Amino acid sequence: LVSNSYAWAFKAEEPCKRLVLYYHDILFDGTDGVNATSAAATNATKLGNTTFGMLVVFDDPVTKDKHLVSPPVARAQGFYFYDTKYVYNAWFAYTLVFNSSEYKGTINIMGADLMPEKTRDLSVVGGTGDFFMTRGIATFETDAVEGIKYFRLKMDIKLYECY
Amino acid sequence: LVSNSYAWAFKAEEPCKRLVLYYHDILFDGTDGVNATSAAATNATKLGNTTFGMLVVFDDPVTKDKHLVSPPVARAQGFYFYDTKYVYNAWFAYTLVFNSSEYKGTINIMGADLMPEKTRDLSVVGGTGDFFMTRGIATFETDAVEGIKYFRLKMDIKLYECY
């Protein structure tokens, strides 16, 4: 039992676990239901010209390498929406769902995807199963974009609290 | 003050607090505004056939036993949406709001509700008031379903960090 009458401060220098993963998002265009992995639940508003307010729900495959056709090691289930007026900029909340021989459990992530930045950090706010109670940082980097149809993110998941 | 120059790892075997609660969701059908406790804010998309993208906002009663008519011990306020193409599967983010003689405060929860599984774990990511700064696991189990109109979840809230 740790008893402490003041707020605490400490410094984590190295992750206790690290996962580098690729996230593939194929946005439904109304006709490609077989391949699509996400769909817009709301239309863009008329504020600005960069789809402000468009909210996309996804169940996206996550792979260890860049290839969309590689066997997924996890699913990413959640949503993102665009939230600025004149540049594309997004906000994510989602769960990485693992159900393989390697890992069983989930990692929960939320935060701003500041798309104009080369890399951007989101928060790992919890986990379950093999990732019980974990916390950390998920660093996004855009790895490929094909119009509005497909994009791929590199997600560098660094866990600093491991039970 | 705990000072630590590396990431930390430890193991929690028993919750410091546990709450077993029942969540009752009565979806608005357009006419039963008196009884309904939730409503779809978006329509389902045309991706798949299991209401992919339907987002439901709720202010649901939470009871200690299974009876909808029991006095609520909390409200659950937040949203869920369906996010897979061919099975029903959901994602939740919400707050348990307590305002009784027993507890005052909130518990914040998010994660995937993997409906095909008998039980599924979400993350307790924070709390306020009597649940100040708490973290833990919320285990969902479907307890009753009456068509699209009503469902009841057993929520087994296990808190592993208690201030």
Next chain:
Amino acid sequence: LVSNSYAWAFKAEEPCKRLVLYYHDILFDGTDGVNATSAAATNATKLGNTTFGMLVVFDDPVTKDKHLVSPPVARAQGFYFYDTKYVYNAWFAYTLVFNSSEYKGTINIMGADLMPEKTRDLSVVGGTGDFFMTRGIATFETDAVEGIKYFRLKMDIKLYECY
């Protein structure tokens, strides 16, 4: 390395960091795209009479004093929605994005905004950059309301875990 075979309990009495900020939300009315900082991504449902289910996406300026025209010290990016039938009551999830000489990084926040209460506490669930891995409480207080067009919240951010 802290090794501990039971759940832990401790008490934080004073924040390790505190930020008092003002959040300004100017809701798009369809014509004022230059000034507006938020927009409704969904319409209110017909459940109740207090815009149940209306979800608003925002990219709002955050200032150190109450003046909308003061230079922003951060942006607040995320969403809120209204979730009760007969009173106005909301739920928020968002990121405070700092990019100044004083702070660089983000703070991630979620929870119920119980509007009938004078003050209400939400959870700080994570942070990045200068706020790496932080946790704490964000206390909201409504500071001004001008119809549906503008409101200002005082956000008293108290961080109890600082790395």
